[in-house]
Amino acid sequence: MVHTTHPISDSVVKLDHSAKISGRARYLDDLPMDGVLTGRMLRSDRARARILAVHLPPLPEGYCVVDRRDVPGDNNVNIVKDDCPVFARDTVEFIGEAILMVAGPDPKEVERLLREIRVEYEDLPPVLDPAESDTVFFEYHYAKGDTEAAFREADHVFTETFHTGYQEQAYLETQSMQAEPHPDGKVTVRGSMQCPYYVFSAVNRVMGGDPGKVQICQEVTGGAFGGKEDYPSIIGCQVAVAARKAGKPVRMVLDRREDMTCTNKRHPSVGIYKVAVKGGKVTAMEIDFLLNGGAYTTLSAVVLQRTIISSPGVYFVPNLKVRGRAVKTNTVPNGAFRGFGGPQGFFGAEMMMDHIARKLGVNPLEFRVANLARQGDSTSTGGRYHFHVPLPEMLEQVDAMSDFRRKWAEYEKPQTGRYRRGIGLSFSYHGAGFTGNGERDLIKAVLRMRKNADDTVEILTAGTDMGQGLKTALVKIAARELDVPLEQVRIQNPDTDRVPDSGPTVASRSTMIVGELVRRAACRLKEIWKSGRVLEVEEHYVHPEFLIPFDAEAFTGDAYPTYSWTVQVVELEVDTLTAVPKVLGAWGSFDVGTPIDEKVVIGQMEGGFLQGIGMGGMEYAAADGSGRIRNASFADYLIPTSMDVPHMECVLNTAEYPEGPYGAKGAGELPTVGGASAYLQAMEQCMARPLNHVPYTMDDIMAGLREVEA
Amino acid sequence: MIEFTLNGAPARYAGSAGDRLLDVLRNTFRLTGVKCGCKEGECGACSVLLDGALVNSCMVAMGRVQGHSVVTIEGYRETPQFQALDAAFAAVSAVQCGFCIPGMILAADCILRKNPHPKEEEIREGISGNLCRCTGYNAIVKAIGLAAKEGEGLW
Numbered sequence: 001m002v003h004t005t006h007p008i009s010d011s012v013v014k015l016d017h018s019a020k021i022s023g024r025a026r027y028l029d030d031l032p033m034d035g036v037l038t039g040r041m042l043r044s045d046r047a048r049a050r051i052l053a054v055h056l057p058p059l060p061e062g063y064c065v066v067d068r069r070d071v072p073g074d075n076n077v078n079i080v081k082d083d084c085p086v087f088a089r090d091t092v093e094f095i096g097e098a099i100l101m102v103a104g105p106d107p108k109e110v111e112r113l114l115r116e117i118r119v120e121y122e123d124l125p126p127v128l129d130p131a132e133s134d135t136v137f138f139e140y141h142y143a144k145g146d147t148e149a150a151f152r153e154a155d156h157v158f159t160e161t162f163h164t165g166y167q168e169q170a171y172l173e174t175q176s177m178q179a180e181p182h183p184d185g186k187v188t189v190r191g192s193m194q195c196p197y198y199v200f201s202a203v204n205r206v207m208g209g210d211p212g213k214v215q216i217c218q219e220v221t222g223g224a225f226g227g228k229e230d231y232p233s234i235i236g237c238q239v240a241v242a243a244r245k246a247g248k249p250v251r252m253v254l255d256r257r258e259d260m261t262c263t264n265k266r267h268p269s270v271g272i273y274k275v276a277v278k279g280g281k282v283t284a285m286e287i288d289f290l291l292n293g294g295a296y297t298t299l300s301a302v303v304l305q306r307t308i309i310s311s312p313g314v315y316f317v318p319n320l321k322v323r324g325r326a327v328k329t330n331t332v333p334n335g336a337f338r339g340f341g342g343p344q345g346f347f348g349a350e351m352m353m354d355h356i357a358r359k360l361g362v363n364p365l366e367f368r369v370a371n372l373a374r375q376g377d378s379t380s381t382g383g384r385y386h387f388h389v390p391l392p393e394m395l396e397q398v399d400a401m402s403d404f405r406r407k408w409a410e411y412e413k414p415q416t417g418r419y420r421r422g423i424g425l426s427f428s429y430h431g432a433g434f435t436g437n438g439e440r441d442l443i444k445a446v447l448r449m450r451k452n453a454d455d456t457v458e459i460l461t462a463g464t465d466m467g468q469g470l471k472t473a474l475v476k477i478a479a480r481e482l483d484v485p486l487e488q489v490r491i492q493n494p495d496t497d498r499v500p501d502s503g504p505t506v507a508s509r510s511t512m513i514v515g516e517l518v519r520r521a522a523c524r525l526k527e528i529w530k531s532g533r534v535l536e537v538e539e540h541y542v543h544p545e546f547l548i549p550f551d552a553e554a555f556t557g558d559a560y561p562t563y564s565w566t567v568q569v570v571e572l573e574v575d576t577l578t579a580v581p582k583v584l585g586a587w588g589s590f591d592v593g594t595p596i597d598e599k600v601v602i603g604q605m606e607g608g609f610l611q612g613i614g615m616g617g618m619e620y621a622a623a624d625g626s627g628r629i630r631n632a633s634f635a636d637y638l639i640p641t642s643m644d645v646p647h648m649e650c651v652l653n654t655a656e657y658p659e660g661p662y663g664a665k666g667a668g669e670l671p672t673v674g675g676a677s678a679y680l681q682a683m684e685q686c687m688a689r690p691l692n693h694v695p696y697t698m699d700d701i702m703a704g705l706r707e708v709e710a
Numbered sequence: 711m712i713e714f715t716l717n718g719a720p721a722r723y724a725g726s727a728g729d730r731l732l733d734v735l736r737n738t739f740r741l742t743g744v745k746c747g748c749k750e751g752e753c754g755a756c757s758v759l760l761d762g763a764l765v766n767s768c769m770v771a772m773g774r775v776q777g778h779s780v781v782t783i784e785g786y787r788e789t790p791q792f793q794a795l796d797a798a799f800a801a802v803s804a805v806q807c808g809f810c811i812p813g814m815i816l817a818a819d820c821i822l823r824k825n826p827h828p829k830e831e832e833i834r835e836g837i838s839g840n841l842c843r844c845t846g847y848n849a850i851v852k853a854i855g856l857a858a859k860e861g862e863g864l865w
Contacts, residue, residue, distance in 0.1 A: 013801075014800075016808065017799070021805055021811050023787065033737070169843075172807065172842070172843055256749065469803075603803055606848045607845045633748070633752070634748045634841065642851065643834050643838045
């Protein structure tokens with residue numbers, strides 16, 4: 001086991017602690033409303049329709065209506081493919097799509113005006129089932145080896161299909177943005193976001209393309225989990241257009257139901273696996289993934305890439321043929337959620353491997369261990385696992401914590417009585433950073449560090465802290481290299497007028513990539529340090545040299561420079577009388593490289609693991625027959641409370657990554673990747689049958705118990 | 711005119727008795743430590759103390775507070791009990807996005823006033839009406855237990 005305890009890991013008080021715990025931290029909607037108009041959106045209540053006419057009531061003075069005709073530039077939000085309109089075009093494509101905004105000084109009057117607007121629609125037949133969609137947004141293929149030969153020569157071939165559902169990010173602070181027009185035509189857009197420069201590009205395009213006239217400022221952000229990667233670009237464009245028209249600042253804060261109806265979620269997926277086994281080893285896989293993209297492409301291309309790259313799981317599969325598609329439906333567009341396609345891929349891989357072992361009559365854990373990838377093996381895309389794969393020792397760690405092997409054998413025996421138990425285990429990884437050459441070719445991160453005359457130092461980065469602790473991590477790194485107290489290093493919420501584009505705060509990249517830029521900047525600053533002088537250094541991303549170049553068309557080469565690893569165990573008990581499941585325990589080991597702050601990292605692991613468990617069981621959302629998300633509130637979409645997983649233990653197993661600061665790798669998304677399959681495997685033992693979908697809800701348990709009775 | 715005690719001082723509200731306490735605290739009194747997470751009584755981000763009991767302020771009409779005492783995080787942060795919770799939450803890094811935290815702190819106070827030496831299950835039950843999406847709750851539960859220990863005698 002590679003295990004280090006670096007002094008950087010010693011925890012400090014989080015930089016955002018005092019402001020938040022005292023209630024002094026100001027999230028966007030906590031800023032004074034003086035002179036700021038309230039914006040509220042009129043949204044489509046049809047899944048697919050042509051807008052024939054919009055009838056407006058008389059508008060009192062000081063109120064205005066804003067729609068696509070008010071967009072000075074291009075009415076398309078720059079995300080990946082720019083097909084998502086700022087305000088609806090001639091047709092609406094999903095329930096919740098923005099048609100127009102009403103803005104004015106009194107929120108109640110704005111609501112009244114919204115209620116009086118009449119929209120005439122001509123309904124068009126919507127496509128709600130991705131299997132019936134004939135609009136393929138993205139289709140990717142990749143292959144390695146000779147799958148045909150492997151299937152021909154196999155001892156056994158197995159085929160199965162797996163489903164995952166929607167998952168809602170459920171950040172506690174809803175989406176909120178505000179735009180302020182300036183006399184010179186400039187617009188400032190501020191609010192809750194992960195990626196100031198994404199919002200910058202989007203607003204710039206919509207406002208007419210003069211980058212000097214756009215400023216984006218992040219405010220304190222109340223959770224994001226991917227949900228504030230692209231959506232702030234959409235809402236940012238909407239308020240920018242409104243502020244320009246009104247000539248006054250306009251703030252839009254979504255209410256919870258609105259947020260859950262019209263903002264992106266985790267893509268529902270269908271994964272079909274065909275697997276060849278010879279001599280106890282997996283020799284080939286053919287995998288076909290279908291993601292429900294929703295009405296617009298938004299981030300589906302990139303999510304799909306991660307799904308298909310991770311779809312063979314942590315196993316060494318010499319022959320592989322993978323197809324992935326993301327298709328259009330007339331439902332809410334899906335996008336980024338912690339794990340970013342990985343949870344769907346690993347769910348399929350882990351369940352498939354477990355089921356194959358059961359069909360072969362061998363121990364599922366032993367079968368999986370025998371097929372684990374090792375250092376030097378080729379990855380799914382024919383890259384290489386350049387570093388040690390620590391899963392075997394992490395398995396022993398988690399087995400010791402959870403007593404997995406003994407409990408698993410115990411729960412395999414026929415169970416009788418009211419309460420049935422089960423335990424499941426998952427292996428997974430998260431590839432840290434952007435897929436392929438994204439960091440080098442698309443992001444090109446830049447970071448600046450400024451030393452003031454009073455010898456304080458400011459880190460200038462677009463990296464955002466949404467609670468995950470990035471400010472704390474970056475300041476710790478700078479202070480350590482500069483050998484100054486933490487208080488001497490400052491970092492503010494990013495403002496694009498002041499900070500360079502160090503990339504979006506996504507993809508578990510910030511500590512590993514931006515953190516390394518901070519470390520290098522601090523080293524350089526220290527070399528030229530002169531007390532009392534103003535100094536500034538700038539650092540640029542450098543692509544690691546050891547990588548096998550990634551071909552983004554063929555999906556060959558190193559998709560990621562390195563991987564974070566996790567082994568997760570979930571133990572369940574099902575009450576067969578009430579169909580209520582209870583999580584008896586959850587245990588996880590996590591390798592994120594050197595933790596830059598141990599308690600912060602453990603907090604990330606615990607919170608992320610709980611979200612993964614939620615994906616497995618209680619977090620259920622679906623569109624109804626009209627295409628409306630019918631679980632659009634915290635009453636209908638349940639996220640775990642403090643009572644749902646009363647016993648969770650997370651530990652770290654540290655394998656250093658030489659290109660990350662002090663050996664750090666990506667951390668944020670890893671813990672959410674493996675929870676669903678561990679949960680479902682535990683449920684399989686409780687229900688004494690193979691299962692193929694998550695979330696496996698109480699309704700599913702009830703239906704399953706009835707089947708047994710019948 | 712609705713008269714009540716707000717963070718220990720007399721307060722008057724001239725608006726409707728049907729207005730939400732949450733909106734009045736945030737908009738009229740500018741007490742923005744009270745957060746709005748759902749406006750449906752599900753998330754607990756708007757928790758305040760009403761005569762010492764934890765309530766979701768989005769579910770309370772102003773008429774209900776006539777003659778009663780309301781404490782928000784802005785008032786509570788001036789107490790020694792807050793200092794103990796503050797130190798404990800800091801020591802275990804229990805604050806992430808922070809949106810649930812003012813409500814969580816008031817929930818913690820309620821737990822500890824009822825029972826200065828709560829068991830872990832009792833802490834978990836006491837905060838079960840306050841959703842947190844970031845932490846997985848472990849650190850928060852640990853922090854409340856630590857505050858009980860370090861703040862011995864305060865509750």
